[in-house]
Amino acid sequence: MSRQYLLRQVAPYGESPVDVLLADGEIAAIGTGLERGDDVVEIDGRGLVLLPGLVDLHTHLREPGREDAETISSGTRAAAMGGFTAVHAMANTTPTQDTAGVVEQVWRLGREAGWVDVHPVGAVTVGLEGERLAELGAMAESQARVRVFSDDGKCVHDPVVMRRALEYVKAFDGVVAQHAQEPRLTEGAQMHEGVVSAELGLAGWPAVAEEAIIARDVLLAEHVGSRLHVCHLSTAGSVEIIRWAKSRGIDVTAEVTPHHLMLTDELARGYDPTFKVNPPLRTMRDVEAVREGLADGTIDIVATDHAPHTREDKDCEWAAAAFGMTGLETALSVVQETMVDTGRLTWRDVARVLSEAPARIGRVDGHGRAIAVGEPANLVLVDPAARRVVNPADQATKSVNSPFRGRELSGCVVSTFLRGRATVLDGASCDWSPLAEGVVRP
Template sequence: MSKILIRGAKVLGGEPQDVLIDGDTIAGVGTGLSADGAEVVQADGKVLLPGLVDLHTHLREPGREDSETVLTGTRAAASGGYTAVFAMANTFPVADTAGVVEQVWRLGQQHGYCDVQPIGAVTVGLEGSKLAELGAMHESAAGVTVFSDDGKCVHDAVIMRRALEYVKAFGGVVAQHAQEPRLTEGAEMNEGVVSAELGLGGWPAVAEESIIARDVLLADHVGSRVHICHLSTAGSVEIVRWAKSRGIDVTAEVTPHHLLLTDELVRTYNPIYKVNPPLRTERDVLALREALADGTIDIVATDHAPHPHEDKDCEWAAAAMGMVGLETALSVVQETMVDTGLLTWAGVADRMSFTPARIGQATGHGRPVSAGEPANLTLVDTAYRGLVDPAGFASRSRNTPYEGRELPGRVTHTWLRGKATLVDGKLT
């Protein structure tokens, strides 16, 4: 088994230390470490984090391999510092059976750039009318513990209650895309001043907030776990904060783009900014940052949503919703949370590794950087600043809102169980 000595890394942003990897395990952390025959990586003060974990990724395979595949998506993940991703169920066919989730899981095992944990659909075909095979997916080789109809809301309260009751039996969690469908018919962007001026259909904040309020009450009634996907409004923050104060078992995520971008960008009519939930106001953005800092929002999740060129390079009304995010997430978090003083790098490790791994029960991930732990690690050059160039993305799609924008930070190395998947910014 190979040995790797990472010399002079700021572990979780602390004082420089050496980290010795022996095979698939961290063998030691300290100063002045040495190992005969070890490959030496000079960190030179770069920040060493546990491998990142994304609880919300769209890999598109099976069915939309023109957008992304498990191979290209996991290569993008490794480029962004991720060692594990949770793959959403809105594939073709939908991941609502043991057979489909096992297919996605085995593809992840085969390609090896990061671990892939499938998310199972809550309802058959994402249609919201009949529970999918939750137990069979959990008992399959994929061992599904997270279930979501993301892309669609489980809008029927009875179905949502049944799902929460079902997953409680094996400690699972329902991840809700909070969107009341009747309040968002024809919606194209955030409902507010900008939508009124542009004459575009509005997606009101209450469409998200009303579902979150209902679901935290249902979770409390059932005694089960609910997770809120891509929370986007100041009002949603207050509901989650209230629920946590009551001891309700709710967790929530925010995307990098909702931490940085606002609905003012829609004035360009550039479909790259069309996303669901939509970009909100500056007030919402600031509330989301504060909530992530104080722990009301538990994690950052990318909602990596790749689309082929033809689905985005068209008129606004016809364009698909979504943005790629795996390769830029850490840079956006550094820009919005670390460089602003709202989070330390230890806080980033919590929000982007420890806690998402705990919520999703990702075995071997989100572990401390200490001796005896799996060597799932990422090394970040936090002093770097550069322009985002999607031509260099590992993802099959290029629909990033950050093209040409200067962002800080660059992942230089990623290790999955001691095996380098990214070296000096290049995939192995």
Template sequence: MATKTLITSARVLGGEEQDVLLEGETIAEVGTGLEAPDAEVVDAAGAVLLPGLVDLHTHLREPGREDSETVLTGTRAAASGGYTAVHAMANTFPVADSAGVVEQVWRLGRESGYCDVQPVGAVTVGLEGRQLAELGAMHDSAAGVRVFSDDGKCVDDAVIMRRALEYVKAFDGVVAQHAQEPRLTQGAQMNEGAVSAELGLGGWPAVAEESIVARDVLLAAHVGSRLHVCHLSTAGSVEIVRWAKSKGWDVTAEVTPHHLLLTDDSVRSFDPVYKVNPPLRTEADVMALREALADGTIDCVATDHAPHPHEDKDCEWGAAAMGMLGLETALSVVQHTMVETGLLDWRQVAERMSHRPAEIGRLDGHGRPIAAGEPANLVLLDAAYRGEVDPEGFASRSRNTPYRSLELPGRVTHCWLRGRTTVVDGKLA
């Protein structure tokens, strides 16, 4: 007999309170005054019910850097943050540039049971930017790869980028570009601007991102293929993407939670926890990114969850690794920066953190409406909660969060993956 769960008095998509009955792997009924005597009851009075979140940009580090994260610990972190699916980036050791490696990651995800893992295939062999990887073989594998990225490195060769866009067009794939012109960022340590000049750190100019974004939207239009821009971080990049969309070109973009909240002023502390790629930008960039996410120019929020072991961050700034955790705090940061500022409502949060990323990744069964007959991939959020971030309680294997001791709103109380509870009362099942 299928298990049943009755979620009572939940604010579905932040609206009026409704009851939601889960039966087996699907939503059986949505309404008021529902009864199911044989069901487990979850009293959700006042809490917000959203479709399970989907992340287009997660670094799970396995295989090769299990000291930072594993597929198991990363998916546990994802569930804790309300995610039911993540896309695992290809910069592992070995690189996920073949059918064998992506299938390994995919199978590890299936074994974890906390959220679905969809591998992202490398665009080029070894992320070296010289030769296309086995794009067709990775797509035809059991993992069914649809998203390809050399994230961590830019596909800076225009001919290689064009060929990748041409190749993935055949099976409706998408190339997700890490937009960073390498010659313009040699020796760069942080955003180029007044703060970098004051601190004497190598500057990372906005044009290093914007020049690649501009080139690639033109290439995507020329080929008639899908382009996704990873971790957009500058106001100039926003304008280029807005222009491309006005042309009707198939271009999408993401923004990270940390680029919605933090600025390059944080670097004044010289705390390597704030060292990230692309770098934290100016307040003006942050405001432009928020407005672009609100008006739909930026399609979705993606965490760029980048775990690192203690020794890679507890060192001098110049030697520290780039990246920060994101999965367990993303929804809280979005609530703080977008919902509490009136830029988004909860229905729009669901669009940008579930529906659109699932659509861009062509991920079936996720990002679906909360309605009868749909998969029971759901997250319940206590939006009234406020508390300090304590990374010691994280499910991730790493602790490199920039939000330590920062008070943020919202707490995931429950999460369901195809009707099976993965988080109960704020704790992993």
């Protein structure tokens, strides 16, 4: 029988403190002055906020193919450290996650690692080439039960291919998650096109290249009656298009990354490729717009787009560097600092945008559930009063390309529970072996 945890005086959703007992993988009891049974680990939860375990709809775990940057084991441990209990592993691996075989491998490695539930994302097109559909049905019916399909990193730019994908996934309640980037408008693009790019002489990535694809896709989704998810929306114009689409009743959801909630293109001025990301960091006006969109529900979720890269892929001139930044271990802090500390979201809202809504969009069972007796004990305990300085070298991710290096951020994850088992306790990961504990059969 697994260990039981009694969380004393924790505040679910930051509301009134109660005791919460975790037993047999579930929330066994909620109340005040709960009796502590034998062999129960008691955790002093005074001042701590209890949230449903976070669900990331957008993670790059890099395995198979780039195990030098991240492995499923290191990436999911980073996820647990960040308060996540489920992540969606993006499809741009080598080989690409475009067949049942590859997605099952990723799913299985995730289970063996045991830090979080890994839900592989399937590629929309073979090899992310944008030309013909991958075997979406086979991936959906595989053991990995894929429901989210994305060519992330590349845009499904051909309107006919996009239309077919949107239609096809309806058969198994899937969703296409679009990386909105008009390719011709962004050839050679290095950073947001605007005042800063003009001065730095770096090729521009115009906002319209994102907005034009989103506008097209919401109209396609309306036409064929499909649901659409928009990845890492980054511009004020994109927020307005999503708002309009939702007002028309189009079945669209949208995500924003933590870095687009906090950082701007001004950071490119030092030519430090840590700040090179796709879509690029935008202007303060865009940052304000995505915060507003997240606060009013236009943007449904926050997803990390955690994109680890090796030092050699970042330790070079800007144009030669890879796009992307890590984010699993800072996401919750950034959301707290930009949205909760500023009064724009409550902790109940945080549970919605970082857990409930992403679980619903990804059709993930057992995550993003209410904190209630009988529910799976997928939970995270947060200390909102903590302040910490980000040091990438101390993180669980294998890569050090965090844009928050040296910044002091609000809040930290104290403990994470996956089906009642602690993956993180007192801010440290709990090393364990799922094979030894019989959770996974070899």
